[in-house]
Amino acid sequence: MSSPVPVPPAAAWCDALQHAAAQYRWLLGQLPDAKRYPRTWEHGKRVLVRPADWTSGFFPGALWLLAGLTRDATWRTSAATYTGGLEGMKANRRTHDIGFMLYCSFGQGYRLTRDPHYRAVLLAGAESLVTRFNPVVGCIKSWDTRAEWPFPVIIDNMMNLELLLWATQESGDPRFREIAIRHADVTLANHFRPDGSSYHVVDYEPATGIARRRQTHQGAADESAWARGQAWGLYGYTFMYRETRRPAYLAQARKIAAFLLGHPRLPEDKVPYWDFDAPQLERAPRDASAAAIICSALFELSLLVADEDRRQYVQFASVQLASLCSPAYRAEVGSNGGFILMHSTGSLPRGSEIDVPLNYADYYFLEALQRAAIAVDRRS
Ligand code: GLY
Numbered sequence: 001m002s003s004p005v006p007v008p009p010a011a012a013w014c015d016a017l018q019h020a021a022a023q024y025r026w027l028l029g030q031l032p033d034a035k036r037y038p039r040t041w042e043h044g045k046r047v048l049v050r051p052a053d054w055t056s057g058f059f060p061g062a063l064w065l066l067a068g069l070t071r072d073a074t075w076r077t078s079a080a081t082y083t084g085g086l087e088g089m090k091a092n093r094r095t096h097d098i099g100f101m102l103y104c105s106f107g108q109g110y111r112l113t114r115d116p117h118y119r120a121v122l123l124a125g126a127e128s129l130v131t132r133f134n135p136v137v138g139c140i141k142s143w144d145t146r147a148e149w150p151f152p153v154i155i156d157n158m159m160n161l162e163l164l165l166w167a168t169q170e171s172g173d174p175r176f177r178e179i180a181i182r183h184a185d186v187t188l189a190n191h192f193r194p195d196g197s198s199y200h201v202v203d204y205e206p207a208t209g210i211a212r213r214r215q216t217h218q219g220a221a222d223e224s225a226w227a228r229g230q231a232w233g234l235y236g237y238t239f240m241y242r243e244t245r246r247p248a249y250l251a252q253a254r255k256i257a258a259f260l261l262g263h264p265r266l267p268e269d270k271v272p273y274w275d276f277d278a279p280q281l282e283r284a285p286r287d288a289s290a291a292a293i294i295c296s297a298l299f300e301l302s303l304l305v306a307d308e309d310r311r312q313y314v315q316f317a318s319v320q321l322a323s324l325c326s327p328a329y330r331a332e333v334g335s336n337g338g339f340i341l342m343h344s345t346g347s348l349p350r351g352s353e354i355d356v357p358l359n360y361a362d363y364y365f366l367e368a369l370q371r372a373a374i375a376v377d378r379r380s
Contacts, residue, residue, distance in 0.1 A: 016325045027338025034081045041337025054097035058363040061104035065366040090124035096142045098129045099160025126167035137209045138186035151204040155229045158236025165243040196259035197225040224277035231293035238301045269323040274345035289344040289361035295320040296364045299371035
């Protein structure tokens with residue numbers, strides 16, 4: 001019999017859903033049309049992006065999450081409108097971000113509606129994504145844009161594999177899952193350091209599959225632990241284990257979790273600085289998006305392990321969720337450009353999106369709320 005997991009401080013987030021719904025209703029009322037998607041609020045302006053932006057799926061995804069969490073069907077109309085605007089991305093072969101764009105929007109929509117058209121869009125998107133797979137490397141190529149990296153693979157790319165696992169489950173075509181497993185295995189072999197932290201970019205030689213360089217694009221240094229990169233890795237290996245039950249993936253998820261949970265530079269509120277190795281740490285901006293992704297992943301991982309680990313993951317994620325629900329991170333309704341959370345960091349080395357709201361912080365925060373309810377329900 002498993003030992004009981006302590007009840008997390010649920011009272012700290014019990015009004016979070018109501019608040020998030022009020023904030024997104026206000027945001028919807030501020031948007032000029034449904035052709036562009038709110039990404040952030042920077043320098044006093046709301047940044048709206050086109051469907052081809054890597055973050056376009058998060059806003060419709062958040063609307064679907066609100067529809068599910070509130071059980072209020074009125075959210076479905078705007079969720080469907082913003083989701084529909086992304087359909088063209090199913091044919092986009094120029095980016096690895098198809099999983100983010102489509103699985104967070106059409107995927108969340110399909111989960112709630114079972115609309116066969118959504119299913120068809122997702123399967124077409126999976127077909128586009130696998131065109132970027134190189135069997136010699138064993139990975140899906142992330143970017144086509146940097147001449148010095150002939151075949152870059154970023155840790156973030158793990159997130160796109162969930163669409164592929166889903167595609168095999170839905171279609172019965174094993175190709176998608178095989179590619180997801182190969183990508184996860186090669187990433188496991190090449191992206192991680194002995195302490196469980198990960199590099200951001202591994203660049204491969206396309207003709208031989210040799211890992212040429214390990215570098216960063218958004219972190220403080222090639223050898224640093226960029227906070228959101230660690231979060232993507234944890235989330236990625238958690239669902240890879242959930243869907244395949246391969247012990248190596250669970251071991252990796254636990255290793256990443258151990259790195260994060262015990263990190264000496266993690267602040268008490270468990271919302272990481274933008275990079276665990278950022279210079280002048282005390283003055284470094286936080287990254288609430290990394291906290292939200294870790295929080296959602298840990299609630300999920302808690303369902304896949306037993307006893308002590310479960311207790312530890314639920315406890316940690318609950319502290320994170322309570323922090324994100326506190327006035328330190330949660331904006332007043334009608335402020336923060338209409339986004340739920342404050343204090344995320346997009347790309348500090350490029351001077352872009354520093355200490356701002358980000359649509360993906362909101363998305364994973366809402367998902368964490370949803371998963372918290374399930375994880376806490378199964379706490380004993
Ligand atoms: N996938 C891009 C980022 O995490 O900023």
